[in-house]
Amino acid sequence: MAVRKRRVAVLSPVAWRTPPQHYGAWETVASNISEGLVARGWDVTLFATANSLTAAHLHAVVDKGYEEDRSVDPKVAEYLHISEAFEHAGEFDLIHSHYDFMALAFSRLVRTPVLTTVHGFSSPQIMPAYEKYRDGYFVSVSDSDRAPRLNYLATVYNGIDMSLYPFQPTTIGDSLVFLGRIHPDKGVHLAIEVARKSGRSLIIAGILQDLSYFEDQIKPHIDGFKISYVGPVNVAEKNALFAQASALLHMNTIPERFGLVLAEANCAGVPVIAMDLGSCREVIEDGQTGFLVNNVEEAAAALGRLPQIDRRACRKRVSDRFSISTMVQAYERVYATIFALEEK
Amino acid sequence: MAVRKRRVAVLSPVAWRTPPQHYGAWETVASNISEGLVARGWDVTLFATANSLTAAHLHAVVDKGYEEDRSVDPKVAEYLHISEAFEHAGEFDLIHSHYDFMALAFSRLVRTPVLTTVHGFSSPQIMPAYEKYRDGYFVSVSDSDRAPRLNYLATVYNGIDMSLYPFQPTTIGDSLVFLGRIHPDKGVHLAIEVARKSGRSLIIAGILQDLSYFEDQIKPHIDGFKISYVGPVNVAEKNALFAQASALLHMNTIPERFGLVLAEANCAGVPVIAMDLGSCREVIEDGQTGFLVNNVEEAAAALGRLPQIDRRACRKRVSDRFSISTMVQAYERVYATIFALEEK
Numbered sequence: 001m002a003v004r005k006r007r008v009a010v011l012s013p014v015a016w017r018t019p020p021q022h023y024g025a026w027e028t029v030a031s032n033i034s035e036g037l038v039a040r041g042w043d044v045t046l047f048a049t050a051n052s053l054t055a056a057h058l059h060a061v062v063d064k065g066y067e068e069d070r071s072v073d074p075k076v077a078e079y080l081h082i083s084e085a086f087e088h089a090g091e092f093d094l095i096h097s098h099y100d101f102m103a104l105a106f107s108r109l110v111r112t113p114v115l116t117t118v119h120g121f122s123s124p125q126i127m128p129a130y131e132k133y134r135d136g137y138f139v140s141v142s143d144s145d146r147a148p149r150l151n152y153l154a155t156v157y158n159g160i161d162m163s164l165y166p167f168q169p170t171t172i173g174d175s176l177v178f179l180g181r182i183h184p185d186k187g188v189h190l191a192i193e194v195a196r197k198s199g200r201s202l203i204i205a206g207i208l209q210d211l212s213y214f215e216d217q218i219k220p221h222i223d224g225f226k227i228s229y230v231g232p233v234n235v236a237e238k239n240a241l242f243a244q245a246s247a248l249l250h251m252n253t254i255p256e257r258f259g260l261v262l263a264e265a266n267c268a269g270v271p272v273i274a275m276d277l278g279s280c281r282e283v284i285e286d287g288q289t290g291f292l293v294n295n296v297e298e299a300a301a302a303l304g305r306l307p308q309i310d311r312r313a314c315r316k317r318v319s320d321r322f323s324i325s326t327m328v329q330a331y332e333r334v335y336a337t338i339f340a341l342e343e344k
Numbered sequence: 345m346a347v348r349k350r351r352v353a354v355l356s357p358v359a360w361r362t363p364p365q366h367y368g369a370w371e372t373v374a375s376n377i378s379e380g381l382v383a384r385g386w387d388v389t390l391f392a393t394a395n396s397l398t399a400a401h402l403h404a405v406v407d408k409g410y411e412e413d414r415s416v417d418p419k420v421a422e423y424l425h426i427s428e429a430f431e432h433a434g435e436f437d438l439i440h441s442h443y444d445f446m447a448l449a450f451s452r453l454v455r456t457p458v459l460t461t462v463h464g465f466s467s468p469q470i471m472p473a474y475e476k477y478r479d480g481y482f483v484s485v486s487d488s489d490r491a492p493r494l495n496y497l498a499t500v501y502n503g504i505d506m507s508l509y510p511f512q513p514t515t516i517g518d519s520l521v522f523l524g525r526i527h528p529d530k531g532v533h534l535a536i537e538v539a540r541k542s543g544r545s546l547i548i549a550g551i552l553q554d555l556s557y558f559e560d561q562i563k564p565h566i567d568g569f570k571i572s573y574v575g576p577v578n579v580a581e582k583n584a585l586f587a588q589a590s591a592l593l594h595m596n597t598i599p600e601r602f603g604l605v606l607a608e609a610n611c612a613g614v615p616v617i618a619m620d621l622g623s624c625r626e627v628i629e630d631g632q633t634g635f636l637v638n639n640v641e642e643a644a645a646a647l648g649r650l651p652q653i654d655r656r657a658c659r660k661r662v663s664d665r666f667s668i669s670t671m672v673q674a675y676e677r678v679y680a681t682i683f684a685l686e687e688k
Contacts, residue, residue: 106450
C-alpha cells in the first residue's frame, strides 16, 4: 500500500536565524529537527527567518531575526510569522511548534494538529496560556522541566549535530570554559569563584544578556589572563575553546531546562561540571561524563577528579542520547502517536 | 419576513477596563459602540476585561487591564484575549475589532468577517502587518489618519456619551485647561508657553506617560497657582475642569488621530484651541467651535477671540457629528455594507 508522505511544518522562532549564527537554542533545535526529518525522508516546511539555511522548504515572511535587525518590531514579526504558518495549516499533517504559548493561541483555529515542544517556561505569568491549552500535544525537553497538567506525550531530549563538534581525545590546554548567556541564571559569577579557588584559568564566552550583571559582577574579574571574556562564539570558535578546555563549568543558579551546551561539550569529549539543578543530571552522568555539584566548593573539589573521566565516554553518551537521529526518531514516535489519535 | 437578529462581537483592548476609569481612548470608543448598538437593539458580545461594565454580553478571560494590574503579562493577556474571541467567531455575524494589527493576524483563520477600526498607527514598524491584511475591512476615525492601500469602507468619527458632559452655558473661571497624556506628542510644554505668554492660568490633567518629559519640561513650571497639575481625572473631575475653563488648549506636536477630548470639551460648551495637525480640523470648526492654530503665538492671539465663540454651537457640533447615536448609525451602515458583500 502506498502511503502518502506526511507533511510537517516546523515553526521556528524568529528571534534569530535558523540555525542561529551564535546564540539561539530554540532555533538550533528547530533546525536540527528539520534537517533530521528531511534526512529521514519527511516532507518538511520550515517557517523561519528568510536568511535561514535548510534542506527543508523554507517559508518566510520575516527577513532577519528581530534580535539581529533592530528595525523590526518583535511583536509585529511574531504575529506575522506565526499567523502565516497557521494560515497554511491546511497544507500540513502536523504543525510542530517551537513558538511557546503564542502559537498555542492559534492552535484551536485550525484542524491540523499542533505539537508544541516546550523549550522552557520563561515566567510564571505565561502559565495561564499553557493552562488554557493544556489538552494540546506537548513534548518536554527534559523530565525535570515539566508543568503540571499539560498533556505531555513524551520527553524528547534535544539532539545536536555531532559532526559540528568533533571528538578531541586530549586537551591542548588546561582552562575551564564557561559557555552561555551572561546572566545571573547561568552563574557566571560562580564559575569565576571556582576558577579563583582552584587557581585555574577561565575563558568566558557568550552573549551579554544582562549588562548590569556583567558590569558589576563579571567585568571587574576579567584580567585577560586568568579570567578572560571572548564574547559570543560561533561553532568553530566553540571547538577552539573545547580544545583548550579541561572542563566546561556550568554553575547554573536556577534549574536548567535542557542545557544544550553540556551535550556539545561532551560531544567534543570535554567533561562537564554542572550544578545539580533541573535537567543537568539527565544530560550529565555523574562520575562518567562529568560531575554534578551543589556549590562552588564541590565544583572546585571535582576539578581534582577530572582525570577519572574518560573523554570517549562523554562522546558516547551524546551519541546514544543526544544525537539528531536519536531525537528525530523519538519525534517520529510522537508524531505517529498524534496521527493515530487524530485518525480515531 | 422575520429577520434574525445579527450578532456582533466587539473586541476591546485589555489595557484598561471598558469603559476605562481614567485614560483609555480605545476602550472608551469600544464601550460607546457596544452600548450604542445594544440601545438600538443589536445582539452584542463585548470581549473586554472581566471588570468591564456593559449592557452587552460580557465575555472575559482577563480579570483586569494589564495597565492596572502589574501581575499580568500584557503579551499573555493579549494573546489569550484575542484568541478567545476568534475561537468563538462562529457565534457571530461580525467581529468588530479595536485590537490593532494583533487581531488581524487571526482574521484569516475564521469565516466570520472582521471589521477593524484603526484607532491609530502607533509606529511605522506595524505597517507590514496592515499591508498584509489590507484587503480586510477597515474604518478610519478621521479622514486624516489613513494609511495608503487599506480597504477602508468609511471614516466613522468617534462618538462620545453626551450625557457625561452636560452643557455648561458659562464658565465660572477663566483658566486654560490641558487634558491628555503627559507626553511630548501632546505638546503640554507648548500649552505652558501659551499660558505664560497670555498671563492666563493653566490646569494640566492626565496620566504621566513620559516621566522624563514631565520631570524636565513640565514640573519646573508647576507653581500650583498659574500652572498646576492635577493628575489623571475621571469624568466628574473633567466636568469640574470644564466648568473653570475658558478654553481647552490642545497643542499637539504630531497629527492628531481623532482627539476625543476636543469633542468632550465642545460637548460641555468649552471652546478648543488646537494645533492644525491631523484630525483637529475635522473635529473643530475653525472660528465656530474653537480655533485652529499653527504655533504658540497664534494660540495666544486666539485667546483674545474666544468671546466670538458661541458655546451652544460647540455643543451642537458634537450633537450633529460626534454623538454615540451618530457614530453607531454610521457603523450600522458599514456593517450593512459588509453583510451585503459577504452574502454575494
